Amino acid sequence: MRTDHDDFAVEPVKGLPETPPKGEHILWQGRPDWWALTRESLNLRWVxxxxxxxxxxxxxxxxxxxxxSSAFxxxxPFIILGGIVCALLLVIGVVQARSTVYTITNRRVAMRIGAALTVTLNLPFSQIARADLETRRDGTGTIALDLLGDTRLSYLVCWPHVRPWHMRRTQPALRCIPNATDIAQLLSEAAQAHLSTPKVAPNPLQTQAPVAAE
Known part of the structure; x- marks a missing residue:
């Protein structure tokens, strides 16, 4: 899994740090719905x-x-202060959503995230143990990815593109995406197709020692 990204480099392909290798192609790209992201990750309603x-x-x-009139x-001032804070949260939500690109290919999930510090997560299907879908009534939803083995990610670096409150074992997530059910189905089919494809590893040619003629 790679998390490197050069902020001064021009992306050869939108949302990806480099051109996909031969045989890999993009199945879907998208970003969070800014209103849903602000409402859920920044707790706009609670604030x-x-x-x-x-x-x-x-x-x-x-x-x-x-x-x-005096009591009012x-x-x-609390209403004014609350309006200012909510406006700032909306700006943060819009910036986070616009700077994010989620990508699903036939081999991996890539997440270009971060507004100030841009990071690209490359998550091959072979490193994903499970994908959990949580949907909302408006059709948006979050697909959380549970990673295999000892793969560890920083919760703070990945936030808000994580499953909420899973800090001990961070689960990167495609957060608040529209048509989440359809995207989850596409991800499931792509992962199953990739993991079920036989991997053929070529063996080095073995040279046979010449046999002396009798």
Missing amino acids: AGYFVVLALWRFGTLIDQVSL AASF
Whole structure:
């Protein structure tokens, strides 16, 4: 598995650090839905709800002590602060989504991720133990990849393109992608086809010692 990427190099193929070798071809490319990524990975709803609760709490503690307008004026800064924070989260979500390219080929899964620090993960099918699909009602979903053996990835480097809260054994994930069910089916078929293809390793030619004539 390779995780190298030169930020100053031009990608020969979108989303891949180098031209695919002979016999490998791209089956699908995509990126996260920015709204779904912001909502899920950055917990946008929880953050917005937190500031709403703060504003209501402030309003409730003052309403019996001051006038209605004064109580509202005292609680309104929490709404403004919450709006600023949510706007920043939306910007982060958009940047993360636009800088990401997920690629599925007939041999591997590649993930070009990261806005400030760009990293490309190359995950051959032979290193993937299992792929788990989690879908949402809007059709988006996340495909988490459980890796074989001693393969270890940094949760912080891969975030938010990981399965949430699986920090001990990081699972890279195609996060919040549209039509996730169809993509998961495509990935399953490609992996099964690749892993079931016989691998023929050529043996070195053996030279036979000459036999002396009798």
